[in-house]
Amino acid sequence: MALSSGSLSTRWLRTFRPVAAPRLRLVCFPHAGGTASFFRAWHQHLPADWEVSAVRYPGREERIAEPDSTSMAELAGQLADALTPCMTPRTVFFGHSMGASVAHEVAALLAGRGATGPAALLVSGRAAPHRLRRLTTGDLTDEELQAKVSQLGGPGAELLLDPELRDLVLPPIRADYRLLEAYVDGAKAPAVDVPVVAYFGEDDPGPTPDDVRAWAELTTAGCEVRGFRGDHFYLVPHEAELLRDLRERLTALG
DSSP, X not given: OOOOSSOOOOSSEEESSOOSSOSEEXXXXXXXXXXXXXXXXXXXXXXXXXXXXXXXXXXXXXXXXXXOOOXXXXXXXXXXXXXXXXXXXXXXXXXXXXHHHHHHHHXXXXXXXXXXXXXXXXXXXXXXXXXXXXXXXXXXXXXXXHHXXXXXXXXXXXXXXXXXXXXXXXXXXXXXXXXXXXXXXXXXXXXXXXXXXXXXXXXXXSSOHHHHHGGGGGBSSOEEEEEESSSTTTTTTTHHHHHHHHHHHXXXXX
């Protein structure tokens, strides 16, 4: 079903503050095990005529009864199908961690189809695809995976301490990590013709600053990089600061 330029809320997307005719639409892609709710307060820091939507991955929240995606190609392809009817020249993608890879793959798919792509690609807490390292988490026990996820911190990490909640939270995390392991093994690192902004936490135990700067090798439209104090989830304590930076950059797009 084709969607108008009005408010966007679908099976794949959740919109937190619908805007009838948004001047800019920000589509956010969550991290591994993450949910659309991670971005629920972002609109409060952005202009009233900007609309913020977040991707709803299967296997969690409203889609908890659906099977998790098993490959990046499957997930990115379904999202490209869902987004194509509602893309405008003023749509921007933001992805954190796994979400950065998903957003990049969707942008590349849209370009390959000759469809309208994002006006900018904002990636966070993620090495460029050709600099990714294998996670090797597929054979971890629940306790070992829990410990690994807890090291990264972030919202919801405390849920893993409750046995009943852990049974709900851990399966999508494991599914996403398996998806990422397969993706790293076969990542082709497609280039995109849109400006890229790469954000990272200066104390992130994952990607190094050089890994993040390598996004510049995957765009023909320029790449800027900014670091924030903090770990992998630097964007939680620095939410207002990050969105102020994002707002200034996107306003400059025209």
